[in-house]
Amino acid sequence: MSPMVRRPPGIELALLGFLRAGPQHGYQIHQILSSHDGLGLVWHLKQSQLYALLTKLEKDGYITSVLQNQEPYPPRRVFTLTSSGSKAYLGWLTSPVALPRLVRQEFLAKLYFLRGENGSAELLITRQREICQRWLDDFKRQAAQCARGSYGWLTFQYRIGHIESIIAWLEICRQNFPESR
Amino acid sequence: MSPMVRRPPGIELALLGFLRAGPQHGYQIHQILSSHDGLGLVWHLKQSQLYALLTKLEKDGYITSVLQNQEPYPPRRVFTLTSSGSKAYLGWLTSPVALPRLVRQEFLAKLYFLRGENGSAELLITRQREICQRWLDDFKRQAAQCARGSYGWLTFQYRIGHIESIIAWLEICRQNFPESR
DNA sequence: TCTCCATACTCAACAAATAAGTACACAAAA
DNA sequence: TTTTGTGTACTTATTTGTTGAGTATGGAGA
Numbered sequence: 001m002s003p004m005v006r007r008p009p010g011i012e013l014a015l016l017g018f019l020r021a022g023p024q025h026g027y028q029i030h031q032i033l034s035s036h037d038g039l040g041l042v043w044h045l046k047q048s049q050l051y052a053l054l055t056k057l058e059k060d061g062y063i064t065s066v067l068q069n070q071e072p073y074p075p076r077r078v079f080t081l082t083s084s085g086s087k088a089y090l091g092w093l094t095s096p097v098a099l100p101r102l103v104r105q106e107f108l109a110k111l112y113f114l115r116g117e118n119g120s121a122e123l124l125i126t127r128q129r130e131i132c133q134r135w136l137d138d139f140k141r142q143a144a145q146c147a148r149g150s151y152g153w154l155t156f157q158y159r160i161g162h163i164e165s166i167i168a169w170l171e172i173c174r175q176n177f178p179e180s181r
Numbered sequence: 182m183s184p185m186v187r188r189p190p191g192i193e194l195a196l197l198g199f200l201r202a203g204p205q206h207g208y209q210i211h212q213i214l215s216s217h218d219g220l221g222l223v224w225h226l227k228q229s230q231l232y233a234l235l236t237k238l239e240k241d242g243y244i245t246s247v248l249q250n251q252e253p254y255p256p257r258r259v260f261t262l263t264s265s266g267s268k269a270y271l272g273w274l275t276s277p278v279a280l281p282r283l284v285r286q287e288f289l290a291k292l293y294f295l296r297g298e299n300g301s302a303e304l305l306i307t308r309q310r311e312i313c314q315r316w317l318d319d320f321k322r323q324a325a326q327c328a329r330g331s332y333g334w335l336t337f338q339y340r341i342g343h344i345e346s347i348i349a350w351l352e353i354c355r356q357n358f359p360e361s362r
Numbered sequence: 363t364c365t366c367c368a369t370a371c372t373c374a375a376c377a378a379a380t381a382a383g384t385a386c387a388c389a390a391a392a
Numbered sequence: 393t394t395t396t397g398t399g400t401a402c403t404t405a406t407t408t409g410t411t412g413a414g415t416a417t418g419g420a421g422a
Contacts, residue, residue, distance in 0.1 A: 027370050041336045049410065051371065072418060074370040104343075108336055115332065149357040151296065155222050155289055158350050162285075165346035169339050176330040208401050230379060232402065253387060255401040 009092060011043065011106045012053045016062060016081055016089035017113040025068070025076040026051050042108045054079060062088055094120065096128035100135060100159070103128075103166055111173065121177040129170050136163045190273060192224065192287045193234045197243060197262055197270035198294040206249070206257040207232050223289045235260060243269055275301065277309035281316060281340070284309075284347055292354065302358040310351050317344045 018029050030050050033040045045053075054077075057063050062085030068078045081089070093114065097107045107128060114121040143156035199210050211231050214221045226234075235258075238244050243266030249257045262270070274295065278288045288309060295302040324337035 025370080030370095037333055041333055046411070047370090048372080048412080052409080070369090073368095074415095074417070076370065104339060108339065111335070112332060151293060152218055152222055154292070154354060154357060157353050158285060158289065158347075161346040161350045162343065165342040166339075169342045172338050173335060176335060206401080211401095227380065228401090229381080229403080233378080251400090254399095255384095255386070257401065 009088065011102075011109060012057060013062070013089055013092040014039070014043070014106075014109040014113070015050075015053060015057065016085050017093070017109075019063065019079055019081040019085075020089070020113075023078045023080045025078045026054050027076065029054075039109060039112045042105050042112075057085070061085070094124060096124060096131050098131070100163060100166070111177075115177070122174065125170050125174050125177070129167060132163055132167050132170065136160065136167070139163065190269065192283075192290055193238060194243075194270055194273040195220070195224070195287075195290040195294070196231075196234060196238065197266050198274070198290075200244065200260055200262040200266075201270070201294075204259045204261045206259045207235050208257065210235075220290060220293045223286050223293075238266070242266070275305060277305060277312050279312070281344060281347070292358075296358070303355065306351050306355050306358070310348060313344055313348050313351065317341065317348070320344065 015029065018024050018032065026047075030045070030047050032038065033043065033045050033050070054063070054065075058065055058079070062082060063079045064082055065077045065079045068076045070076055093110055097103055097110075110124060111121060114124060139156050139159045143153055143160060146153035146156065196210065199205050199213065211226070211228050213219065214224065214226050214231070235244070235246075239246055239260070243263060244260045245263055246258045246260045249259045251257055274291055278284055278291075291305060292302060295305060320337050320340045324334055324341060327334035327337065
């Protein structure tokens with residue numbers, strides 16, 4: 001057995017979402033990502049970085065690739081989701097993010113792929129909301145241990161305000177994924 | 182003339198703040214940063230990373246160093262601010278941050294060193310607030326161009342909420358740096 | 363014909379980040 | 393007294409991330 005889990009999987013698993021509908025090549029994924037709507041709004045990837053991530057995903061066994069000749073155009077490397085990749089993707093897709101700073105990019109990426117999946121977005125939003133509440137309680141507790149107006153207190157006020165804005169926004173999200181697309 | 186500006190200066194200039202009161206060595210700076218109060222609350226630096234940054238600051242001419250024997254303890258490398266470093270530091274310290282994601286860490290770092298500097302914090306807060314307003318107007322404009330409830334609209338709602346929370350927090354900051362300490 | 367853009371991926375180089383290592387002093391525990 | 397642990401102070405190797413630039417070809421338009 002090779003060492004199963006290496007590093008914690010991050011947003012790169014979102015790329016697998018582009019392979020759910022069928023095999024896809026890197027250039028095409030880059031096209032989708034570079035048009036500034038959809039996921040491209042929250043995740044900007046240089047071409048070379050995208051190819052690096054795809055190589056990594058393949059090394060991790062989440063995708064496989066074959067070289068496909070397209071004369072007279074350059075050959076494409078076409079990627080296909082493996083069952084391991086499919087499993088990893090679904091796990092990623094349905095898990096709330098674990099850190100406040102991941103909400104902006106990674107949570108929104110999940111939401112991007114959950115549009116249309118009936119009810120799943122709602123569930124994710126609920127779970128994320130719960131985690132936000134824990135963050136909030138935690139920060140409030142820590143802020144209470146600082147002298148009011150001190151530097152430490154101010155840093156926690158920042159975090160508290162941020163989490164509160166996220167919670168309010170999650171409610172907006174919920175209202176805009178009521179049950180169907 | 183060597184090529185003057187290489188990369189845009191970032192939060193590493195904050196380290197110069199520890200040298201304002203006099204020469205200092207890396208280990209000591211790391212001590213300060215690792216105690217979880219003060220700047221250590223918003224900036225976590227591994228030891229090796231800190232030394233790397235100091236090396237970089239020296240290469241950029243912002244600090245100079247001498248090796249200082251401390252028998253029987255290991256020798257220290259003691260860093261001193263150059264006039265170029267002093268200038269760069271003051272420029273950094275008094276400039277608002279240019280991106281929303283820099284508020285949490287870099288703006289708070291500036292505030293850390295501005296405590297006690299009478300009135301300077303107030304000025305920085307005002308300038309940052311103005312920039313926030315520009316971000317806000319910009320995001321609102323972009324949100325208005327998206328269909329209400331669409332994915333793009335939601336992403337801008339996130340940003341809008343975030344900036345609004347920052348603006349509210351800046352007012353809290355202002356009230357806690359009224360004129361003196 | 364010459365330039366430009368689209369297709370599709372590759373590569374080298376640099377920058378950032380981490381774990382781990384070094385080497386000695388001192389103090390407490392076994 | 394031997395060992396273990398902790399503090400001082402910095403170094404190094406390795407991995408990972410990121411960027412810009414390069415390659416090679418075809419076709420559209422000036």
